[in-house]
Amino acid sequence: MRGIAGGLIGTMVLAGAASAEDLSAWHEVAGHEIALIATDDATQRLEVDGVALHEDGLILLDEVPVMVAGVTVLTGTAGSGGNACNAAPFVLVLPQGGPARLDGPLDSCAWMERQVQEAALVFASEALPGAAGEVWTWTPMGGFAEALPEAFTPDAGQGWEAMTGLARAHPVEALKLAPVYAMLQAGLGAAWGEFAERIEGLGSGDLVAGGYRGEACLKFTCESDFAVLWLDQAGQGAYAYWRVDGKGWVWPADTKTWPAWVAADLDQTLRR
Numbered sequence: 001m002r003g004i005a006g007g008l009i010g011t012m013v014l015a016g017a018a019s020a021e022d023l024s025a026w027h028e029v030a031g032h033e034i035a036l037i038a039t040d041d042a043t044q045r046l047e048v049d050g051v052a053l054h055e056d057g058l059i060l061l062d063e064v065p066v067m068v069a070g071v072t073v074l075t076g077t078a079g080s081g082g083n084a085c086n087a088a089p090f091v092l093v094l095p096q097g098g099p100a101r102l103d104g105p106l107d108s109c110a111w112m113e114r115q116v117q118e119a120a121l122v123f124a125s126e127a128l129p130g131a132a133g134e135v136w137t138w139t140p141m142g143g144f145a146e147a148l149p150e151a152f153t154p155d156a157g158q159g160w161e162a163m164t165g166l167a168r169a170h171p172v173e174a175l176k177l178a179p180v181y182a183m184l185q186a187g188l189g190a191a192w193g194e195f196a197e198r199i200e201g202l203g204s205g206d207l208v209a210g211g212y213r214g215e216a217c218l219k220f221t222c223e224s225d226f227a228v229l230w231l232d233q234a235g236q237g238a239y240a241y242w243r244v245d246g247k248g249w250v251w252p253a254d255t256k257t258w259p260a261w262v263a264a265d266l267d268q269t270l271r272r
Contacts, residue, residue, distance in 0.1 A: 130196030171214030
């Protein structure tokens with residue numbers, strides 16, 4: 001799969017306001033004239049053969065059309081352009097001798113990747129520890145249809161020996177180690193959801209003296225809603241701290257049993 005935002009048409013969007021007569025804003029694909037036009041309202045409008053199909057804060061189109069079940073299509077994304085929500089995918093259908101059709105954008109904030117199949121397109125978001133990945137299929141006849149979500153599953157072939165691969169890795173990568181995931185999910189019990197929601201957010205991690213340390217947070221409340229994950233290499237143990245609305249919890253609860261380097265780092269975290 002590849003990100004559908006990769007290799008998107010940018011030259012079609014003019015720096016200033018454009019008009020339908022300004023052909024530098026137009027591209028021809030499969031016999032259809034396609035334009036992205038900057039409006040006076042600081043939005044972008046997608047037009048095909050002079051007909052407005054969609055208007056949004058940001059519209060991006062893939063550079064290369066694809067054939068799906070004999071039909072030429074262009075995929076792209078559209079959204080408000082802010083950081084509150086990822087732009088959502090859409091499919092622009094360009095039939096020979098017929099009017100263009102726009103399916104989407106999807107009603108989703110998830111970052112989707114696209115897979116091209118002979119008779120369908122598949123759009124899927126990454127499955128995370130606290131949230132299953134969305135899966136959507138698209139066909140020329142049926143348009144978009146939501147498929148069963150894809151649950152997060154750790155890599156059964158990765159154990160503690162795989163810790164060396166966590167250099168500069170987001171903590172979600174650490175949770176892909178099967179024993180780490182099993183230990184935390186079983187140990188945290190009912191608190192797993194709160195921890196997972198935070199540890200899969202904005203963050204980073206790296207190998208440190210003693211093992212691995214990763215931290216992530218909720219986008220808009222980072223100081224009061226975050227989680228830290230430590231993996232102790234010598235003892236093959238996982239340790240967690242998470243803060244919800246400013247209130248913190250630890251696991252395992254008896255921090256006297258924690259390795260010295262993890263306990264010291266926890267102490268620094270609690271001072272924040």
